[in-house]
Amino acid sequence: MYDFVLRGTLVLPDRTVQGGWIAVSGEKIAAIGEGVPPAASVFRDVGDALVLPGFVDGQTHATSYKGLPGFAATSRSALAGGITTMVDMPYDNPDPLNTVDRFDLKVAAVNEHSSCDVALYATIAPGQGTAEMARLAAKGAVAFKISSMESHPVRFPRLPANDMFDILEASVETGLPVGLHNEDQEIVRGMIARFKSQNRITPEWHEPSRPVVAEMAATANFLELGAATGAHVHIVHISHPRGYDLVSRYREEGVRATAELCVHYLHFDAARDIGRLGARMKVSPPIRPGVLDDLWHRLDEGKVDFISTDHSSWPIDNKYTPSIFDAGAGIPGLETLAPSFYTDLKAKGRAPERIMAEYLSEKPARFFGLWPQKGALTIGADADMAVMTPGSYRFDASRTFDGLNWSPYDGETFDARVTMTVLRGNIVWDGKDVLAQPGAGRFIARLPDAKPVV
Structure with missing residues (x-):
C-alpha cells in the first residue's frame, strides 16, 4: 500500500494524462499510471483539475x-x-x-x-x-x-x-x-x-x-x-x-x-x-x-x-x-x-x-541544479505537486498568506487557481488553509552531479 495517491489530469514531462494517478511512498513519487488507482493510506481525486509539478x-x-x-x-x-x-x-x-x-x-x-x-x-x-x-x-x-x-x-x-x-x-x-x-x-x-x-x-x-x-x-x-x-x-x-x-x-x-x-x-x-x-x-x-x-x-x-x-x-x-x-x-x-x-x-x-x-x-x-529531485512528475523525484483548477475567480489580496496583503493584481479575475499543494507527499495547502507548520520546509542544496544548462 502506498502512503498517498493523487488522481487527476497529470502534466508529465512528455504528455498530459487525463484520469492518471501518482502514487507516493515516503517523500518520493513511486509510481505513475492510468485507470484504477492503487490502494493508499491517503487518496485524493481532483477530477479534471491539472496536477503539475510543484x-x-x-x-x-x-x-x-x-x-x-x-x-x-x-x-x-x-x-x-x-x-x-x-x-x-x-x-x-x-x-x-x-x-x-x-x-x-x-x-x-x-x-x-x-x-x-x-x-x-x-x-x-x-x-x-x-x-x-x-x-x-x-x-x-x-x-x-x-x-x-x-x-x-x-x-x-x-x-x-x-x-x-x-x-x-x-x-x-x-x-x-x-x-x-x-x-x-x-x-x-x-x-x-x-x-x-x-x-x-x-x-x-x-x-x-x-x-x-x-x-x-x-x-x-x-x-x-x-x-x-x-x-x-x-x-x-x-x-x-x-x-x-x-x-x-x-x-x-x-x-x-x-x-x-x-x-x-x-x-x-x-x-x-x-x-x-x-x-x-x-x-x-x-x-x-x-x-x-x-x-x-x-x-x-x-x-x-x-x-x-x-x-x-x-x-x-x-x-x-x-x-x-x-x-x-x-x-x-x-x-x-x-x-x-x-x-x-x-x-x-x-x-x-x-x-x-x-x-x-x-x-x-x-x-539551479535541483533536477531531477525537483521540477518534474517522474518516478524517484520528490513528490511535489501543484493542483490547478480551471474556473473564473477574483483575486483578493487581503486574503493572501504573505503577511503583506496587498498586490498590484488585487481585484483581477483569473481563469484558474491553485487548489492543492503537495510537498514531499504531504498536502500542505488545501485551497483554503496552509496546513504545513514552520520547519516543514528544508534547505535544498545544488545536486553534486548537476549538469550546467549552458
Whole structure:
C-alpha cells in the first residue's frame, strides 16, 4: 500500500494524462499510471483539475525586510501559490549572505521557519575577494548574485567592474551561474537627479528615470565579462525584448549566457496601468510601455530560460511616499505567479499546462541544479505537486498568506487557481488553509552531479 495517491489530469514531462494517478511512498513519487488507482493510506481525486509539478520560484526575496524570520510568512504564501521550492536571494536584512557563517545561519533559519523547501543564492561584497566562493559552493549554494546598481550600501551594494571580473573568473571552477541585477548606476542616478530638479516625482516618472539604455548597457557589459572569462552569466530580470535578443546573440557566439523573465513583465503595461496602480507597480528594472506582445514573442522564440516572481516582502506603507523615487521597488508575487501566467497563456491561445510545467518547474529546477529531485512528475523525484483548477475567480489580496496583503493584481479575475499543494507527499495547502507548520520546509542544496544548462 502506498502512503498517498493523487488522481487527476497529470502534466508529465512528455504528455498530459487525463484520469492518471501518482502514487507516493515516503517523500518520493513511486509510481505513475492510468485507470484504477492503487490502494493508499491517503487518496485524493481532483477530477479534471491539472496536477503539475510543484513550482520552483527562481527569484524570491523572503528575508530582505524582516530578516531571516521572514521565511515564515513568505513560505506560507509560496505554498498557497503552488510553489514548493523557493530560490532565495542573498540580500538579507541586515547583512547579505556572503560568508559560510552567514550561509549556515540562513540554512538554520530555513529549517526553523520555512514551510516550503528553499535553495539559496550567495553573493560577494565589494572588495571582499573571491576566496569564500568555493566554500559557499561546497555548502550547496545554487548560484551567486551581484548588482551593477546599489539599492543599499551594505545589504544590496553595487559591484565595480573589476570585482565582477574577478568573481566571474572564480565562478568557473565552482560551476555556478552568476546572476546580475542589470542597471547602469550612473545613468539611473543622473536621470533621477534630473527629474527631481524638474519636480517630476510622480509615479509615471519611474520608468523613464531608469531607461532601457541603462538596462542594456549593464547587460552588455556583463555579457562581455562573461565572454572574457568563460563564466555562466545570467541576467535575472529583463524588462525589454532587446535584452533577450542581446543575450541570445551572445549565446550564439558561444558565451554561456542566460536570461530570466519575471512574470509581471508579461502582464502589466506602464502606459496602461500606471494611472490606476501608481507606486504599487514600481519594480526595478521598471515595467515598460508597449512591449508586452514583443516579450511574449521572445518567450515563443525560446529566448527566455525560465520565469520567476521576484517576490519582494515590502509592506504597502513602503510605497506611500511623496516622491516615487523614495518608494520601495518590488511587489509580492508568490500567490499570483501561477494564476496570472495561466490566464495570460490562455488569452494568448497557448496550452497553459505544458508551458507552465516547463517554465515554472522543470527549467528553473534544471538551471539551479535541483533536477531531477525537483521540477518534474517522474518516478524517484520528490513528490511535489501543484493542483490547478480551471474556473473564473477574483483575486483578493487581503486574503493572501504573505503577511503583506496587498498586490498590484488585487481585484483581477483569473481563469484558474491553485487548489492543492503537495510537498514531499504531504498536502500542505488545501485551497483554503496552509496546513504545513514552520520547519516543514528544508534547505535544498545544488545536486553534486548537476549538469550546467549552458
